[in-house]
Amino acid sequence: MWPPRRIAGEASLALLLVLPAVAFGLLGQRGVAETAGVALAVGLLTPLRRVLPATVLLVAAAGSAVLPETGALVLIAAWSAGRRIGGLGRAAGFFAIAYTLSLGLSVLREQSLLSPSILLFSGLWLLVSLIVPGLAGRYWSQRRTLTDTLYEYNSQLIRERAMIAGHARIRERQRIAQDMHDSLGHQLALIAVHTGALEVDRELTGRQREAVGVLREASVAAMHELRDVVGLLRDGTEAPGPEGTEPATAPEAGHPGAPSRGVAGIDSLVETSRRAGATMELRRSGEVRPLAPTADHAAYRLVQEGLTNAHKHAPGASITVALRYEEDSLVVEVTNSPAAAPVPGSVAGGGQGLTGLEERARLVGGMVHAGRTADGGFRLAGVLPYTSQGGNQATFVAAPDDFRAQRPAGPFGEMDPVIEGQGLPKELAKAMSRNKRGSGIAIGCGVAALVALVLLAALIVGGVFLFREADDAMIEPKQYHAVKVGQSEAEVRERLPHGNSFLTSDVEKGAPPVPEGARCLTLLSTEFGTTWDAEPVFRFCFRDGVLVEKKSFEVES
Template identity: 65%
Template sequence: MWPVRRIVGESLLAVVFGLLGAGIEALGHGGAVRLVAIGLAAGVLSPLRRVLPATVLLVTAAGSVTFDGLAPLVLVVAWSAGRRIDGVGKAMGVFGLVYVMILGLGILHELPHFSLSYLAFGILGLLVTIVVPGLAGRYWSQRRALTDTLREYNAQLLRERAMIAGQARMRERQRIAQDMHDSLGHQLALIAVHTGALEVDRELTGRQREAVGVLREASVAAMHELREVVGVLRDGTQVPGRGEAAPDPAGAGAVDATVSSRGVAGIDGLVAASRGAGVTVELRGSGEARPLSPTGDHAAYRIVQEGLTNAHKHAPGAPITVELRYEPDSLVVEVANGPAHGAADPGRSVVSGGQGLTGLGERTRLLGGMVYAGPTADGGFRLAGVLPYTSPEGGGPGPVRGVAATTFVDPTGDFREQSPVGLLGEGDPVIDGIGLPRELVKAMGTNTRRSGIAIGCGVAAVFALLLVIAVVVGGILLVGETDKAMIEPKQYDAVKVGQSEAEVRRKLPDGDSLLTRDLDKGAPPVPAGAKCLSLNSAEFGSSWSTTPVFRFCFKDGELIEKKSFEVRN
């Protein structure tokens, strides 16, 4: 089914050709029935050229020999047929058949007045009206098909490049994950083992043993978080290693993956750990608790974790307030600490990369929220985050649409998953064979652009050469036809009635020309028994639709009448 735009365009084009065909037939003094028939035929054949290009070309070309109203439609039909006929051989066969058929029908139609001049005009005219539009349509269609194929191939190359880049990123993530697991995992395991051993030392006081226990729990929690981050970097959920369960470094048994919650529920554990370190921490809550998306729940935990960490590093001993406010449209997480009691001991300073707040800002931005960090009026520091309950698109609690559950992995359903490739690191090619069409392979050679320019210039040169030949030959033939069919008014005045026919004919052209073919239509009656010679006048007529004519009538070997009149074109 055609789109509405094409239906409207084809309807208007059919009306234009119908009216144009009827108007041309009206100039030839056709009857009302003939005008209506030609108009309807042109209007019907115009849209059919898209469905039956070869058939419509044959019918329109054959009809144009007898009906002049179909002549304008031939140009459009030939161009359309050149675009839509499949196969070069079939197109050449159809256009060759049309060319020969029209030329033959034209000769038969003009057989009483046939001449070599008519044959030459017919050959050149058909070349310009049928062959040239067909070649132009064919070239335009092939150029468009090649352009579309090149565009599709370019899009395929872009997809492949993105797939290769994704594989490179995945391999780099795996390398980083392995380095983190081998280095940090080893160090955290040593901390957990030593703190576990120190915790059971009988020489420690209760306060010291409690502090060591906090250290051991923190190291175990850090190992769990490290394993989670490594799993994310590997783009999977399996804990790095060789698939074995991770034993508790302190020897307390297997570690449950759910011991350390990484959401709002785990904030109580963070507060308890800080209190265990001897810091005054107050946890407040307001509003009715509502569920968040997994990423939002994790972001809330990270905001509190970052706020407590910064308070311990930059304001040791200062009281801390953690507040969770469930607003109507979002959860507000706030961590505020008072001013430090004194300057921090440089020997106890903790290395800081300065990337914690930046990471929180990126994490909350992906959720549609925001993070604020700045000093308070009493000299302390405040870290607050706003986390919406729903995604920016207005969906329910869940991952933000179009955003991955974490910034380290690619979105699900990405095109990289649509083409099967080998395992990472095996170096398998992305695509074994491109399978491009022959035209595209030829056009994509080492000299593609130059070849395309050469082809275009060649086709344009052929068109220009054909037009030049047609104009030159047509001009020559027109001059010859004019000499046979046209005289000046002074030549007409020089001829006198009563002169012998032989003498008059020596002074005048023979009139055997295409230009004198229709000069008898609408002319005055011919004298009885006379034979007349009608010639064109070199002057213009009284209007654009009339042609001045000089007629000489002979009888019994002498000129008995000469007349000057005008006939309609």
């Protein structure tokens, strides 16, 4: 089934070809029935050329020889046949048959075409109107096929390159995950075991036992987080457990021992810091509203980073955690007062925590600010948007494909990014460059051949025109001598050309006077004059239906 756009186009083209056929038929005094039949045939052949290109080409070529008003159909049929007839030999055969058929029918229809010059002109005209559109259509079809092949090749290369890059990323992430599991997992397991044994030591005081419990809980929480990270790095593949015997997957919500990684887990972070001896305060304001999972996790990480920095860089300082639910976003703040004692120089810091928080906030459409307070303390704040009304959530994609996954669809739908001609491989770029140069040369040669053909046709047309004008304006000397004064005008004019030609327009200059009351017929001679500037002229003057004078003279050309 054709799409509506093609149906409309074919209907418009058929109407455009039918109207001239009707107009020529009526102006040529052809009957209404015959004109209607020709118009119906043209209207049916126009869309049928897509299904039967060779048949329509032959019918149109034969019809144009008998019905000149169908000449426009020949151009369309030749273009379509050049595009759709498969095989160079098959296409050349059909076009040769169409050319021979059209030329033969034209010769049979007009006996005057038997003249060599007129026959040559007719053959060249058919060559231009039949063969040139076919060559143009075939070139366009082959160029389009080549372009589609190149784009398909380009798509395959880009897909393969993306697969190789994806496999490389997966291998590297698995290697990192394995290293983290083997090193950090082992160390955290040892910390959990030793702190668990130390917690039940009877020689510890209550305060010391409480601090050891905090360390044990922190080590257990760190193990759960490590397992989460290892699971993400492995792209969902199972990671071995801390002891290397059981698979470790990301803990689900509500799993015993797996603390929440969202806003709900902030209370646990505050309580853990309070049990570690820090002066903590948690403030909430506004109506609680849900966040997207990624934003919820970012809020948890922001508080976690703020508390870590406060414990590391301002030990003993009071810490305030504030959660403010605004109209369009959640504002999370972690503020600590100035350090109560100098910070030990051995405290390690990677300097990457704030950078990671800023990236987390940016990906969910928020922002993070960190800086000193007026009293010398430190403040870490983040603005995180809520879940939208439609429930849309932020979509995370791999960095190299970010622009593709988040790009909006165009007016004609989503464009496949793998067929865009960006970042082409060198081999494909060279192939396409060579193809462009070859196409340019082919187009140039085709245009030059077409121009030469048109010029040749123009020369032939001009020669034929001059030949006809010469027949109407020139006679041989023996014809002049065969005419006698006193013969009737009708008899003389029947034996001579009519002389209505632009070649005789200037021969009256310098001619002898015309007899009074006479009308003259002036003709040129087929012989040369006595000089290069002289033009021999024959003049016949008539009066009262009788030839009264004939003169032979020369004028300057």
